[in-house]
Amino acid sequence: MTTAAPELDDRAAWPAAEFTERLRAVTATHYHDRHPFNQRMHRGELTTAELRRWIAARFHYQRHIPVKDALILAGLDRPEERRAWLRRIHDQDGTDGTGGGIERWLRLGEAAGLAREELWDASRVPPGVRFAVEAYVTFCRRRPVLDAVAASLTELSAPDLMRTRITAFERHYPWIDPAGLAYFRTRVTQGARDAEQALAFVLARARTREEQQRAVAALEFKCEVLWALLDTVAGSGP
Numbered sequence: 338m339t340t341a342a343p344e345l346d347d348r349a350a351w352p353a354a355e356f357t358e359r360l361r362a363v364t365a366t367h368y369h370d371r372h373p374f375n376q377r378m379h380r381g382e383l384t385t386a387e388l389r390r391w392i393a394a395r396f397h398y399q400r401h402i403p404v405k406d407a408l409i410l411a412g413l414d415r416p417e418e419r420r421a422w423l424r425r426i427h428d429q430d431g432t433d434g435t436g437g438g439i440e441r442w443l444r445l446g447e448a449a450g451l452a453r454e455e456l457w458d459a460s461r462v463p464p465g466v467r468f469a470v471e472a473y474v475t476f477c478r479r480r481p482v483l484d485a486v487a488a489s490l491t492e493l494s495a496p497d498l499m500r501t502r503i504t505a506f507e508r509h510y511p512w513i514d515p516a517g518l519a520y521f522r523t524r525v526t527q528g529a530r531d532a533e534q535a536l537a538f539v540l541a542r543a544r545t546r547e548e549q550q551r552a553v554a555a556l557e558f559k560c561e562v563l564w565a566l567l568d569t570v571a572g573s574g575p
């Protein structure tokens with residue numbers, strides 16, 4: 338008699354292919370590329386004020402990425418894992434103060450008419466954006482490292498979005514110097530590599546169904562962070 342088997346099977350870990358598909362399904366349906374504000378951006382419908390508001394808000398997100406990556410780093414207990422994750426902080430901060438992603442974001446801001454200090458002092462960042470970013474950092478501080486790494490898997494969809502965004506900016510917002518788009522160009526390859534690395538980590542670490550479900554929930558949460566950020570940008574002024 339094997340009456341208990343079906344119930345046990347229900348709780349068994351998903352095979353890697355099914356788990357991966359479930360993770361990809363989250364970003365396919367909930368990623369911020371589908372947000373109405375982002376779609377307006379791609380159609381060339383944003384005003385100068387809206388685009389500047391988005392850049393300032395996204396800088397606030399961006400400057401906190403290395404902070405949350407440092408929190409993840411502290412939760413990794415193998416040298417090879419830390420080395421791999423440390424590269425993300427180097428990507429954003431640079432290694433000598435000149436070449437990092439944060440610097441490229443500041444140049445994007447300048448290309449769009451925003452002074453560096455205006456971005457650093459966060460005076461243009463609406464409260465809802467601060468709350469969304471804080472929620473992501475706090476999530477990575479408090480949750481197990483598996484959840485925090487799974488939350489970064491929104492980057493599975495980021496490279497495609499970067500390509501579309503670069504084309505949209507070049508076509509619709511020519512008043513922004515194309516040299517200012519260097520951040521997005523760099524992220525096409527960096528984002529793909531980061532997503533691949535994070536996916537391998539999550540597939541290896543999430544060994545039970547419960548852990549896999551937590552990873553999927555973490556990714557849903559992250560999609561909500563990005564969605565809430567755009568909701569706020571869209572609703573914060575003319």
Ligand SMILES: O=C(O)c1cc(C(=O)O)c2c(n1)C(=O)C(=O)c1cc(C(=O)O)[nH]c1-2
Nearest residue numbers: 399402438488489490491492495498524563
């Ligand atoms: O411009 C974007 O749409 C976008 C989205 C995301 C993302 O999916 O969270 C990231 C980035 N950019 C990005 O540049 C970046 O460095 C980054 C790091 C992470 C992360 O969660 O670890 N997401 C993102």
